[in-house]
Amino acid sequence: MTDRVIVHVMVRGRVQGVGYRAWVEDQAILNGVEGWVRNRADRSVEAVFAGSADDVAVMVAACRHGPPAARVDGVTDTPATVDQLALRRPAEEFSVLPTV
Template structure:
């Protein structure tokens, strides 16, 4: 298991707003001990920054591709970022 801490900046498109996607992300982040934030964008996408163990982030990205039951993910854009120091996971407005 890799212990390297990394950060990913993810943009999720599809039917991802109004379906509980940010809360789905927040719950899975807590389960995987990841930090960061998620917010809805005006263009209909959800933006997410996740920070933590690389193995856990890979698990999260797999979950993001599926989303909650009412979501329909069409595309996932994943970018690497420099690591910020987050105290937890939050939803931004």
């Protein structure tokens, strides 16, 4: 089994108003990944994923494509902290958070 990792992801492109956050939530649940996703005022989408290195890598790769209506221009991923993961709602494995 691979080690647990936490990754912060920023997604740019046409990623708001296309069901991107709901799609990320569905993909995270399917892949057994914890974390959260939210829109940002600059029209990007931000997420934190936690799980096995393999499962998180699958999520980051999926974000590079997104749902059918999305147009992803760029994805950056950097190591994240437990404090960033803790922004999700209590008792939820994965949360869709309000826009910041």
